[in-house]
Amino acid sequence: MSAFLEYVPGDSLLHRLNPVAKLGAAALFAVACFCSGSFVFLAVLLAAGFALAASCGMVRQTFGLARAVLAFSLILAVVQLLTTPAGAQLVPLPWGFIGTGSLLAALTTVVRLVAAAIPLFLVFYVTKLNDLTNAAVKVLHVPYRYAFAFTSTVRFIPVFMNDMKGIMEAQTARGVQFDTGGVVKKARLMVPLCVPLLVSSVRKTNSAAIAAEVRGFNLRT
Numbered sequence: 001m002s003a004f005l006e007y008v009p010g011d012s013l014l015h016r017l018n019p020v021a022k023l024g025a026a027a028l029f030a031v032a033c034f035c036s037g038s039f040v041f042l043a044v045l046l047a048a049g050f051a052l053a054a055s056c057g058m059v060r061q062t063f064g065l066a067r068a069v070l071a072f073s074l075i076l077a078v079v080q081l082l083t084t085p086a087g088a089q090l091v092p093l094p095w096g097f098i099g100t101g102s103l104l105a106a107l108t109t110v111v112r113l114v115a116a117a118i119p120l121f122l123v124f125y126v127t128k129l130n131d132l133t134n135a136a137v138k139v140l141h142v143p144y145r146y147a148f149a150f151t152s153t154v155r156f157i158p159v160f161m162n163d164m165k166g167i168m169e170a171q172t173a174r175g176v177q178f179d180t181g182g183v184v185k186k187a188r189l190m191v192p193l194c195v196p197l198l199v200s201s202v203r204k205t206n207s208a209a210i211a212a213e214v215r216g217f218n219l220r221t
Contacts, residue, residue, distance in 0.1 A: 005124045006158045012056035014126045019135035022127055026119040033116035039104060042111045049118035058125050065121050066114050073113040077106035129155055156204065163200045167193050 009015075014022065033045055053062035082093065086101025123132075129151045136142040136150075176189060 005121065005154055007128050008058065008061070008125050010056055010126065012126070014052065014056040014122070019123075019127050019131045020139045022123050023132070023135075026123050029119040030116040033112050036112075037108065039108045039111065042108060042115055046111055046115035046118070049115055049122075052119065053122060056122075056126050058122060061125055062118055062122065065117060069114050069117045070110065073110045076113070077109050080109055081106040124154060152208070156201075156208075159204065160197065160201055164193065164197055167196050 029045065029049070033042060036042060036045075050059070050062060053059050081098060081102050083096075084102050084105045085093075085096035085099060086105065087099035087103075088101075089097045089099050090103070091098040133144075133147045133151045136147040137144050171193065
């Protein structure tokens with residue numbers, strides 16, 4: 001079972017593509033999503049994103065990503081729903097109304113964000129981080145220090161998520177119930193977990209920095 005943004009070995013066409021080609025295609029895909037206001041076109045792009053995920057066996061990871069992006073995009077959708085009076089009036093509001101156009105605009109926002117995120121995150125599942133770094137430096141001429149910093153950040157994301165999962169499991173064994181109560185209660189339960197996660201993050205980051213310096217790597221050179 002792969003972690004979030006962790007490379008999954010495979011032999012699909014997407015796995016074999018040049019890393020720069022994958023980055024460029026994903027960027028163009030995302031730009032097309034944000035430049036288009038057509039719901040039908042965005043729905044087609046979303047379906048194409050899931051088709052790409054299916055072609056390389058990343059359907060489960062993609063659905064997990066879609067759920068995470070959906071939770072964030074719903075917040076933006078609600079804001080747009082309440083602040084974009086358009087179309088036939090459905091619900092009157094003190095400052096305007098919610099109309100059919102408001103619903104379409106909110107739904108378009110959700111589909112746009114999910115469709116744009118899928119190919120961008122899919123790149124990390126089908127490309128080794130070392131290959132991304134080498135391609136960025138050799139082909140795109142990105143300074144190595146910046147490419148190294150970016151890929152190191154991405155590399156630590158699944159590590160920190162595994163640490164968070166371990167801390168939550170330890171607290172659950174002590175009787176803490178994270179799956180009960182409202183949003184406020186869950187948020188209050190999550191706050192104490194930030195301290196051990198921060199300590200673990202600082203230790204791992206410091207160890208990685210020392211290891212890099214021992215091997216002669218220095219951001220100032």
